[in-house]
Amino acid sequence: MSKKTKAVKRGKASYFMSILGVTLVLFLLGVIGWLVINTRTLGEHFKEEVEVNVYLREPLAKSDSADLVNYIAAQPYIKEYIFTTKEMAKARYLADGNESWEGILTENPLPQSIDFKVKSEYLHPDTLLNIKQDLEKQTYVTEVKYPELLVGGLDSKIKVVNWVLVGLSLILLLAAIVLIDNTIRLAMFSNRFTIKTMQMVGATRWFITKPLDIRAIINGAISGAIAIIAVLLVIRAAKKMIPELSVIQNNTQLTFLFLGMMVLGILITLISTHTSALKYLKKKLDDLY
Template sequence: MSKQSDKFNQGRLRSSNITVVISIALVLFLLGLFGLIVINAQSYADYIKEQLKLEAFFNDEYDPREQDKELARQQDYIDSLNVKHSFIKKTEYISKEKASQIAKNELGIDDNAIFEANIFPASVQITLQPEFVEPAKVDSIKKLIQADPIISEVVNDDELMTTVYNNIDKIRFWLMILAAIFLVIVMILINNSIRLRIYAKRFSIKTMQLVGARRRFIIQPFLLQSAVLGLLGAVLAIIALGGLWYYFANIVSLPWWNEDYYWLILILIVTGVFIALLSTAIATWRYLRLRTDQLY
């Protein structure tokens, strides 16, 4: 009879541990899914910012005999931009011929007789680092570039840039708010799962205390078990999340790996283990403080 009772208790304990691991894995999976959305929203925001380019027009050289020298001077200037300024991500030289072709494409014109060839000045398109794409910084960069004698004018779509910047900032703010709320929900769900597990062992906890075991001695095994369960739940969540993201990234042609994913993995592991430990310590300590008759 005793053996059957032990087997029953072991089976119930195993089932309880599996339930806790699955519960932790599910809530961490949802947290990780939200983390992927936040990370890729930032990447998409950076991509949009990179489309808001500056265009610096060179002073036009009308003397045909000086065209080669002017081209070399322009190229030297572009090379110096990439070396001197950290706010520049990349540059692209737009020759007169290419500028004319772009104008024809935008106007839907195929006939060269509509306007003279190469009437547009050469320019350099400047893609800024995403962190510099904000109205105040862009204005300072425009003044800095236009101060060079080789540049006649620096233009960009100020209105579009301001609109995009403000909207991206709002979206990022609300994503952070939702992430914080979701993290609180995750903590509550994991805490409830751990408390149910400790509740099932409340009589064992009290029995150990009644026979003279110290509180630290009682709590330590529960903390160790909960840390292992939290870690297992986090690993399962990461594996499931990685498989889902790999499949989705291949469908939509996105890079499946990002350096920020290291932080996401670390956050999931730390969250799973930390909340499991904290919930176990609080729940175990609570039952240690109760009287025997209060356990019922």
């Protein structure tokens, strides 16, 4: 087997290991990035599932209840609302597994209510307290209830989880950059004699580094594409196990994540390849051994 054939095989093997290493790192980074996006989106989803119950006085004319519904519906913090009649309240009460009072009471004791969910940006203890105080001033409102303990702890816990994941993502990003750089440098090590030989026969630095840079861009793009496909498969599997993930998925943020993975793979591969080639060009032949 000729030396040229051996060199070609070594080059292909080094490129393969480079693509594999970069792909694995980008895949890990992509999964963590997806978790960060989902945690933030999931937190917003949970916040917007908190329900506020506005209980109404009895008796109440339909025109008065309609005016109150219109007043609440016009507020900027409303995400969605429903007017719960006494019959609807009874059906919900029985659906929760409670026993019927028929035979004991002649009238339905459950009040009418306006139940609504608040937009996530308004779901703070102080804001909800102001909303409660405003609604309780309305003539036909007897009481306003919402899970105060849950609201007070939910916001702080979501912030803690978000900061922890963001910190973890930054650490993994730095680790990814170092790992990708080391992987590329190891791949370039097998080509050091080829680079030096081209320099010795009179080739310019641009002539030597140009094909290596092009190959680096291609390898980075291949690594990014494979990593994106792998992350998509993980997301698909996760959705099958947890169908609710489909509801909270943010396609815009996911697109930016994939673009970031692709750009990161190409950029770091290109920079590492170019700097490695320049390093071997500056060395003497004896220093390559």
